[in-house]
Amino acid sequence: MKSTYRTVYGRIENVEFRDLPMPEPKANELLIKIKASSVNRTDEGGLLGKPYIFRFFVGWPKPRYVATGTDFSGVLVQKGEEVEDFEIGDELYGFLDTGLGTHAEYCCIAMDKPIFKKPKNISHEQAAASLEGAHYAYYFLERVNLKPGDKVMVNGGTGAIGNAAIQMLLARNVNVTFTYPTDSYEKIRDLKTEKKIDYLKEEFTLQDTLFDFVFDAVGKSSFGACKRILKEGGIYISSELGPKGENIPLSILGLFSKGKRVVFPLPGNPKNSIAYVKSLLEEGKFVPLIDRVLPLENFTEGFQYMLTGQKRGSVVLVMES
Ligand SMILES: NC(=O)c1ccc[n+]([C@@H]2O[C@H](COP(=O)([O-])OP(=O)(O)OC[C@H]3O[C@@H](n4cnc5c(N)ncnc54)[C@H](OP(=O)(O)O)[C@@H]3O)[C@@H](O)[C@H]2O)c1
Numbered sequence: 001m002k003s004t005y006r007t008v009y010g011r012i013e014n015v016e017f018r019d020l021p022m023p024e025p026k027a028n029e030l031l032i033k034i035k036a037s038s039v040n041r042t043d044e045g046g047l048l049g050k051p052y053i054f055r056f057f058v059g060w061p062k063p064r065y066v067a068t069g070t071d072f073s074g075v076l077v078q079k080g081e082e083v084e085d086f087e088i089g090d091e092l093y094g095f096l097d098t099g100l101g102t103h104a105e106y107c108c109i110a111m112d113k114p115i116f117k118k119p120k121n122i123s124h125e126q127a128a129a130s131l132e133g134a135h136y137a138y139y140f141l142e143r144v145n146l147k148p149g150d151k152v153m154v155n156g157g158t159g160a161i162g163n164a165a166i167q168m169l170l171a172r173n174v175n176v177t178f179t180y181p182t183d184s185y186e187k188i189r190d191l192k193t194e195k196k197i198d199y200l201k202e203e204f205t206l207q208d209t210l211f212d213f214v215f216d217a218v219g220k221s222s223f224g225a226c227k228r229i230l231k232e233g234g235i236y237i238s239s240e241l242g243p244k245g246e247n248i249p250l251s252i253l254g255l256f257s258k259g260k261r262v263v264f265p266l267p268g269n270p271k272n273s274i275a276y277v278k279s280l281l282e283e284g285k286f287v288p289l290i291d292r293v294l295p296l297e298n299f300t301e302g303f304q305y306m307l308t309g310q311k312r313g314s315v316v317l318v319m320e321s
Contacts, residue, residue, distance in 0.1 A: 069099070
C-alpha cells in the first residue's frame, strides 16, 4: 500500500511516498481503508516535532508513526477479535491530535481511539474536513457561557477553526461578526452572520460595537488591541500564544478578574468534540469549508500550501479507490 514515510522530524520535502506492507490489525485494532484525510495545522506540529514539548505526545525522539496524518474518513475492511462496536463495511471517521498515521491507503487504529460512524449525509471528503478545526473550535467555545443574542467577534472566518466556530455559534443563535480576506468572499457569503468584515479593508478592533466574546481564531491580534471592543466582563480567547507568549500569563491573571479578561483553553478529548460536531453535521447545521482536494501522492503540495497559513478551511487528500 502507498503511504507517506518518514522516521525523523523535519521538512515535508524529506517525507517520502513509499510502498509499504499491508498493516495487520492486532486484537484491539481496526484496519481502515482510508478514503480521505486532511492536511492541517496539527499535522504541522507532528511533521516538524515543534514546539519540542509536542514530541512527548507525538513520539520521542522520533515520530511514533512513519506516516503523517491525524484524521481520516474511510471504510472498515478488517478487525481484531476484540473489536465489537463496528462491523466490516462500516464507514468510519475520526481524529487524534497526537497523530494516527492516516496519510496512507490503509491504517490500523486501536478501538479506544476517537472513531465514529460517518454521518450518511456527508462525503468522505466532508467528513475528513469536519474534524481538526471543529475539534479546537468546540473546545475554545466551551469555555465561554454564551446565550442566544450575545455578540461574538471571530477574527479569521476562513480558517478551519474560525469557520467551524462561526457555524457552531450560529447554531446557538449567537450574533456573529467575523473577518475574512477579500478574495474569499464567495466562500463565506452564505453565512448568516450580523456582519462580515474584509480584514484587508477594515480593522475589526476599531468598530463601535461591543462584544461579549472576541475569538481570535487565527491568533493574529492581541488582548490589548481587542480590549476596546469587549464589553465589561467580556472574554478574549486566541488560538495562539499571542505576541511575546502573553496569553498564558494573562489568562492566569484573568482567574482573579471579573472585568475584561483572557481565557486560554486547552483542548480536551476529541470524542466529545466529534460527537457534538457529528450532530451538527446530521442536522445540516455545519458544512465544512474545503479549500482544495488533492490526491494522496500530492501530499507535499498539500503540506506546503497548509504551511503558508493561507488555506481556507481544509486541504483534503483523497486515496484512490
Ligand atoms: N491552540 C491550539 O491548540 C491550536 C490548534 C490548531 C491550530 N492552532 C493555530 O490556530 C491558527 C488557525 O488555524 P486554522 O487551521 O484555523 O487556520 P488556517 O486554516 O491555517 O487559515 C487561516 C485563515 O485565516 C486567514 N487570515 C490570515 N491572517 C488573517 C487576519 N489577520 N485576519 C483575518 N483572517 C486572516 C487566512 O487567509 P489569508 O492569509 O489569505 O488572509 C486563512 O484563510 C493557526 O495559527 C494554528 O497554528 C492552534
